[in-house]
Amino acid sequence: MPVRPMTKMILLGLALCSLFALAATREGWSYYGLAAGGALLVCLAVGAALERAEARLRAALDRLVRGGELPEEDRGLLCGALLPLAGGLAAQREEAAAAERAFRAQGSPALMCDAKGRIRLVTGSLLAILRKAEEQVVGRTVSQALYDRDGVSVTEKALRTMKPVAETLDLKLWDGRIVPVQLSVNFVLDGAGTAMGAVASFLDLSEQMGRRRELEEQRGRMRQAGERISDLAEHVASATELLSASADEQAQGAQKQRRQTASVATAMEEMTGTVLEVARNATATSEAADEANTSAAEGAAMVNDAVSAINQVAESARQLGREIGELDSQAGAIGRIINVINDIADQTNLLALNAAIEAARAGDAGRGFAVVADEVRKLAEKTVDATKEVEKAIIAIQARSKEATSSMQATAARVEESTALSNRAGESLQRIMDNIRDMVARVAQIATAAEEQSSAAEEIMRSVEDIASIAEDADEAAGQAAGATRDMAELARELLGVSREFGSDETGAGGRLRRSEGEMKGVLPKLAQEYVRKTFGQAVYDAMQEEMGNPVFLPGDSYPDQALLQMAEIAAGSAGVEVREFFIGLGKYTVGRFNELYPGYFKKDSLKDFYLRMNDVHAQLTKAQPGIKPPTFTYEDKGDVLFMNYRSSRGLFDYFEGILLGAADFKGERAEIVVKPFDGQSARAEIRFLGPR
Numbered sequence: 001m002p003v004r005p006m007t008k009m010i011l012l013g014l015a016l017c018s019l020f021a022l023a024a025t026r027e028g029w030s031y032y033g034l035a036a037g038g039a040l041l042v043c044l045a046v047g048a049a050l051e052r053a054e055a056r057l058r059a060a061l062d063r064l065v066r067g068g069e070l071p072e073e074d075r076g077l078l079c080g081a082l083l084p085l086a087g088g089l090a091a092q093r094e095e096a097a098a099a100e101r102a103f104r105a106q107g108s109p110a111l112m113c114d115a116k117g118r119i120r121l122v123t124g125s126l127l128a129i130l131r132k133a134e135e136q137v138v139g140r141t142v143s144q145a146l147y148d149r150d151g152v153s154v155t156e157k158a159l160r161t162m163k164p165v166a167e168t169l170d171l172k173l174w175d176g177r178i179v180p181v182q183l184s185v186n187f188v189l190d191g192a193g194t195a196m197g198a199v200a201s202f203l204d205l206s207e208q209m210g211r212r213r214e215l216e217e218q219r220g221r222m223r224q225a226g227e228r229i230s231d232l233a234e235h236v237a238s239a240t241e242l243l244s245a246s247a248d249e250q251a252q253g254a255q256k257q258r259r260q261t262a263s264v265a266t267a268m269e270e271m272t273g274t275v276l277e278v279a280r281n282a283t284a285t286s287e288a289a290d291e292a293n294t295s296a297a298e299g300a301a302m303v304n305d306a307v308s309a310i311n312q313v314a315e316s317a318r319q320l321g322r323e324i325g326e327l328d329s330q331a332g333a334i335g336r337i338i339n340v341i342n343d344i345a346d347q348t349n350l351l352a353l354n355a356a357i358e359a360a361r362a363g364d365a366g367r368g369f370a371v372v373a374d375e376v377r378k379l380a381e382k383t384v385d386a387t388k389e390v391e392k393a394i395i396a397i398q399a400r401s402k403e404a405t406s407s408m409q410a411t412a413a414r415v416e417e418s419t420a421l422s423n424r425a426g427e428s429l430q431r432i433m434d435n436i437r438d439m440v441a442r443v444a445q446i447a448t449a450a451e452e453q454s455s456a457a458e459e460i461m462r463s464v465e466d467i468a469s470i471a472e473d474a475d476e477a478a479g480q481a482a483g484a485t486r487d488m489a490e491l492a493r494e495l496l497g498v499s500r501e502f503g504s505d506e507t508g509a510g511g512r513l514r515r516s517e518g519e520m521k522g523v524l525p526k527l528a529q530e531y532v533r534k535t536f537g538q539a540v541y542d543a544m545q546e547e548m549g550n551p552v553f554l555p556g557d558s559y560p561d562q563a564l565l566q567m568a569e570i571a572a573g574s575a576g577v578e579v580r581e582f583f584i585g586l587g588k589y590t591v592g593r594f595n596e597l598y599p600g601y602f603k604k605d606s607l608k609d610f611y612l613r614m615n616d617v618h619a620q621l622t623k624a625q626p627g628i629k630p631p632t633f634t635y636e637d638k639g640d641v642l643f644m645n646y647r648s649s650r651g652l653f654d655y656f657e658g659i660l661l662g663a664a665d666f667k668g669e670r671a672e673i674v675v676k677p678f679d680g681q682s683a684r685a686e687i688r689f690l691g692p693r
Contacts, residue, residue, distance in 0.1 A: 109181075109202040112188070115195055117141045117156040126202060129179060142200065148174040155200045158185040162195060168205065180205040261467050272461055278450045285447075289440040296433045307422040310415060317415055321408035324401050335394045338387050345383040352377030512549035516562035518649055521627040523597065524590070525553035528567050531589045536575040544570045558627070561650050580654045587658015591666050607667040608642055608689060611635075611660070631656070644685040646675075653683045660685060668693050 100121055103112065109126035113119045122137050122145075130137065130145065137145040142153035158165045165185035170178050182203035187195045352373045359370030533541040545551070547570050553559055572582040595602050601617045603610075618630035631648035646656050657675045664671045670690035677683040 109204060110199060111137075111142065111145075111155075112197060112199050113142055113155060113159075114197040115159060117143070117153070117159055117198075119145055120197065125204075129202070129204060130173065131175065146171065146173060154183060155185050155198055159187075159195060159198055162187070171202075180209045261464065264464055264467075269461060272458060278446075278453075283447045285443050289436060289443050293433060293436040293440055296429060296436050299429055304426055307419065307426055310419050310422050313415055317408055317411050321405060321412060324404045324408060327397070327401050332398065335391065335398065338391045338394060342384060342387045342391070345380045345387060349377055349380035349384065352380055512547065513551055513560055514562045514566040516560040518561040518629075519558040520561045520629045520650075521556065521558055522625065523553075525551075525559060525563055525567065527590055527593050528564055528586055529553065530593070531586050532567070532571045535585060535589075536571060540571055540574045543574045556625075556627075561629075564650070564652065564655075583652060583654035584658035584661065587655045587660075588662035588665060590655075591659060591662035595666065607664055607669040607671060608687075610663055610667060611642060611644060611687065612637075640689050642687045642689070644687065645682065646685060647682045649681055651677075651680050653677050656683065656685070660687065 103110070103121050104123055106123050107125055108123065109129050110123045111119050111126055112121040118141055119138050122134060127134060127137065132145070141150065142155045143149050143151055146153060154165055154167075154169070164187065165183060168180065168182050170180050172178050182205055184201045184203075186199050188197045188199060190196050355373030356370050356377065359373055362370075529541070529545075532544055544567060548563075548566065551559075551563070553563075568579050568582045568586070572579045575582075598621070601620060603613075605613070612635060615633050618632070621630060622628055629649065631646055633647075634645040636643035636645075644660075646653070648656075653675055657673060660671075660673050660675075664673070670693055672688040672690065673685060675683050675685045
């Protein structure tokens with residue numbers, strides 16, 4: 001059994017006391033010197049023993065503290081109170097070892113350092129992040145272990161400032177890698193509150209950041225998809241709104257078609273009866289034409305006979321004329337003979353007078369001669385009277401013969417004219433016969449065509465009945481389609497609302513629209529968005545939409561009536577143009593788009609007639625889209641100059657001017673247009689028409 005150091009010291013002390021006691025009893029200085037030397041030797045021995053014991057004790061304690069096993073010979077050094085301490089230290093050593101093993105084995109990256117920042121413990125997960133072995137980390141400072149540099153780590157800075165750390169940062173490690181972590185630095189304090197070291201835990205956010213990036217990317221893709229869905233939903237909603245209006249128009253058109261088809265069916269029924277009547281009349285006409293052809297042939301023969309008779313009469317008249325001419329010549333000869341007889345009678349009367357004178361001279365001898373001369377005179381007088389009567393008769397005969405000759409000449413002329421007319425009548429009758437034959441053929445063709453048309457009319461009648469049935473079905477289908485498109489428009493609006501919530505971080509998109517007292521409906525804001533995108537580009541459009549809260553305008557929805565002015569101010573400001581220029585361009589753009597959306601409202605008329613019809617067009621639009629509030633107009637027509645008085649609760653006079661200019665461009669005509677505002681809601685446009693471009 002080994003002797004304990006304390007026992008040895010007691011024995012040496014007893015020996016020293018014995019020497020001093022001996023010296024005291026003998027009273028000799030040699031004994032005192034011997035005792036003193038012994039004491040010195042004892043002190044030296046004790047000191048050496050104490051140093052050895054202290055060294056062994058220190059070594060044993062150090063080994064004990066470090067967790068090492070004490071040899072049996074060193075166990076004797078620990079006596080009394082040190083033995084429970086050794087047991088406690090052993091227990092603590094086991095607990096510390098267990099804690100170190102647990103610290104190293106934990107899944108979270110972490111390290112423990114002393115007050116100088118030197119790493120004492122490190123977890124395997126942190127070593128995996130650092131890509132270093134434990135011996136390359138333990139014993140080095142945090143900065144050296146992480147960055148291969150000195151004094152730059154957050155942990156060391158925290159130890160200097162004694163301020164705990166809890167922050168997210170990117171660690172740029174010694175090999176250039178950047179690792180996002182959630183760093184927490186907490187201090188290990190002793191009983192006095194002094195920092196013995198620190199524990200730094202690193203929550204690797206690489207996976208989280210990756211997932212976050214993936215989520216952000218997915219969210220971005222979802223946002224983009226939502227925006228696309230929103231855009232598509234917007235287009236679908238707009239299209240369905242227009243389709244709904246078109247379906248309503250088609251339904252009305254189908255009803256109108258149904259009514260018109262019924263009217264056509266009635267008309268076709270009447271036409272079929274008429275065609276049958278025409279066929280019967282054509283047949284009767286053909287028969288009458290045949291009879292007319294026969295009568296015309298008989299008439300032509302009679303005309304030919306009449307022409308022959310007239311020709312004979314003409315010949316007889318000419319013969320009579322010749323005979324009357326001869327009679328007139330003979331009457332002239334008789335007249336000449338009568339004149340000779342008159343001359344003879346005058347001579348005879350003169351001779352009788354001379355004989356009477358001579359008989360009177362002869363007296364009684366000449367009385368007989370006087371009687372004869374008187375008888376001769378009387379006979380001459382009677383002869384003269386007779387010749388005078390004959391002369392009168394001859395003169396009358398000559399006059400009558402001349403009249404007869406003139407009449408016969410006139411008759412001959414008339415006969416010749418009648419002959420010519422009869423010849424022409426014959427030719428006309430021949431042409432009439434030819435025409436009647438052609439008419440007979442045509443009437444026969446008409447009769448045949450009428451019969452065919454009658455059959456076709458019956459077929460058409462059946463087709464019209466089928467069309468009427470189809471129109472009735474189409475009317476019903478159009479009504480169903482109109483209802484379906486209205487339902488589809490409502491669903492599209494709901495889809496648009498959902499897509500806007502799905503594709504945007506903001507709620508209440510369009511909530512930054514400028515508020516106003518009035519609201520209205522219509523496609524104008526949607527057209528304004530199209531105009532901005534096409535005219536000023538996507539960037540200006542996006543900026544406008546962003547500032548207005550990404551509004552979506554549907555024709556069937558209500559919106560503030562100042563939204564158009566808000567769009568104009570934002571887009572014009574972004575594009576660097578005047579608001580007036582924006583509205584004039586929008587007005588021109590609207591005319592072309594309205595022609596595409598509502599072609600039925602545009603007719604092939606003049607520019608002036610188009611202006612004069614604008615109230616009617618707006619009335620039709622209001623009927624088709626209840627709730628819109630178009631402007632109203634009054635007119636003063638001065639021929640080549642038209643005055644239009646414009647009134648709208650929104651004003652927008654520059655837009656009105658753009659509409660007028662756009663209509664002139666659309667119609668291809670030149671016009672001078674001056675718009676003068678009266679107040680905030682009315683203006684007057686003076687339009688001077690300059691003819692075609």
